[in-house]
Amino acid sequence: MLTVSGLALARGERVLFRDFDLTLTSGEAVALSGANGAGKTSLLRAVAGFIRPEAGRIAFAGVEPSDARARHLHWLGHLDGLKGARRAREELTFQTSWLGADAAGVAAAADVLALEPLLDLEVRKLSAGQRRRLAFARLIAAPRPIWLLDEPFAPLDARWREAMGVLMQAHLDKGGAILAAVHDPLPIPARTVEIGR
Amino acid sequence: MRGLLILWRRELAMAWGGGGGPLLACGFFLCLTVLVPLAAGGDPAGLRPVAGGIAWLALALSSILSLERLFERDHEDGALDLIALGPVPLELAVAAKAKAQWLAVGGPLALTAPLAAITLGLPPAHAPLVAASALIGGLGFALTGAMGAALALGSRRGGLLIAVVVLPLFIPPVVFGAGALERAASGLSPAPALALLAAYVLFAGVIAPFAGAAAIRNAQG
Numbered sequence: 001m002l003t004v005s006g007l008a009l010a011r012g013e014r015v016l017f018r019d020f021d022l023t024l025t026s027g028e029a030v031a032l033s034g035a036n037g038a039g040k041t042s043l044l045r046a047v048a049g050f051i052r053p054e055a056g057r058i059a060f061a062g063v064e065p066s067d068a069r070a071r072h073l074h075w076l077g078h079l080d081g082l083k084g085a086r087r088a089r090e091e092l093t094f095q096t097s098w099l100g101a102d103a104a105g106v107a108a109a110a111d112v113l114a115l116e117p118l119l120d121l122e123v124r125k126l127s128a129g130q131r132r133r134l135a136f137a138r139l140i141a142a143p144r145p146i147w148l149l150d151e152p153f154a155p156l157d158a159r160w161r162e163a164m165g166v167l168m169q170a171h172l173d174k175g176g177a178i179l180a181a182v183h184d185p186l187p188i189p190a191r192t193v194e195i196g197r
Numbered sequence: 198m199r200g201l202l203i204l205w206r207r208e209l210a211m212a213w214g215g216g217g218g219p220l221l222a223c224g225f226f227l228c229l230t231v232l233v234p235l236a237a238g239g240d241p242a243g244l245r246p247v248a249g250g251i252a253w254l255a256l257a258l259s260s261i262l263s264l265e266r267l268f269e270r271d272h273e274d275g276a277l278d279l280i281a282l283g284p285v286p287l288e289l290a291v292a293a294k295a296k297a298q299w300l301a302v303g304g305p306l307a308l309t310a311p312l313a314a315i316t317l318g319l320p321p322a323h324a325p326l327v328a329a330s331a332l333i334g335g336l337g338f339a340l341t342g343a344m345g346a347a348l349a350l351g352s353r354r355g356g357l358l359i360a361v362v363v364l365p366l367f368i369p370p371v372v373f374g375a376g377a378l379e380r381a382a383s384g385l386s387p388a389p390a391l392a393l394l395a396a397y398v399l400f401a402g403v404i405a406p407f408a409g410a411a412a413i414r415n416a417q418g
Contacts, residue, residue: 048278048282049282050278050418051418052418069282070283070284075278075279077278079273079275080275081271081277082274083270083274083276085214086211090207094203098200098203098279098280098283098284099279138279
């Protein structure tokens with residue numbers, strides 16, 4: 001679904017890595033590991049189209065990169081993209097409908113992530129883990145095949161890490177793929193790819 | 198189209214919900230136009246020839262106030278990444294944000310403008326012209342302003358930078374808008390000046406979405 005070949009990325013003057021190859025197939029999860037600053041986040045941002053590579057190619061099976069980014073990618077980074085001053089319900093509605101989810105999908109996501117008691121609160125009143133669950137809802141509500149996750153579990157407790165593992169496995173079983181930057185192992189079977197030395 | 202509507206609704210809700218940005222701009226606008234006659238001394242006749250120009254200058258300054266929040270908040274909390282991966286090209290998203298800015302801030306300012314103009318000594322009969330020209334010019338301010346706000350993304354003290362980038366680009370609409378009021382005051386038709394003002398808005402409408410989107414991509418990289 002995703003092929004990265006001969007990729008070189010630089011931040012400013014510093015070259016992060018060269019000649020990086022990666023293939024992500026349907027139903028597969030890849031865990032990117034590496035030291036702080038090795039370029040895990042930069043690789044994910046390059047795949048999402050936010051960073052222009054110095055060299056190499058990022059190709060999506062069967063679709064143009066611009067089309068893939070508009071329809072086939074989910075991005076969940078360090079930042080949740082949630083507005084503190086708005087209510088959780090408003091943010092959930094915007095994030096999911098922006099990515100093309102229908103009402104049934106949103107309801108199902110809210111249900112499986114136990115968001116209902118949070119929806120009438122302002123986002124700033126939520127804990128970091130609750131915010132992460134709220135942001136995760138768009139991945140469930142709007143089906144897109146490739147998930148790009150940057151430290152997705154950092155704020156979550158053990159129970160929710162396990163629950164997210166179940167959701168990710170369900171996504172893989174439906175033929176999706178996951179590329180995640182992690183320090184701890186993913187709670188699902190995953191191929192680990194080391195970045196940097 | 199559906200995506201644009203969703204984004205546009207959110208922008209309007211945020212402009213109105215987040216601490217009364219539009220009312221703040223209107224209050225600032227009125228304060229400026231009340232201050233000028235007081236500062237210039239109590240001679241309304243002396244003020245009358247420059248009243249149109251001062252009204253437009255105050256309008257331009259008030260339009261800058263809430264620009265800093267237009268993209269900076271979304272950049273800081275990651276929502277801009279989400280917007281970039283949505284169904285709508287970034288250029289159209291910039292245009293949608295500018296249009297929401299126009300409706301949320303430019304609209305209330307255009308409604309306030311007749312009051313401000315009368316305070317400055319313009320004849321009340323010109324109030325509809327003042328409001329209409331402020332509404333047209335407000336779209337130009339919003340478009341050019343969105344471009345400036347995108348260019349200032351990620352810089353510290355972005356608000357000040359936006360003002361410095363954007364104010365020179367506000368010269369044409371201020372000149373044309375004040376020109377329309379001046380022509381009306383001397384009994385001529387304001388149409389030529391309004392046509393120039395509209396031409397500026399069209400020009401900004403073509404340039405600003407592309408320049409703004411390019412600046413956002415640069416800030417995201």
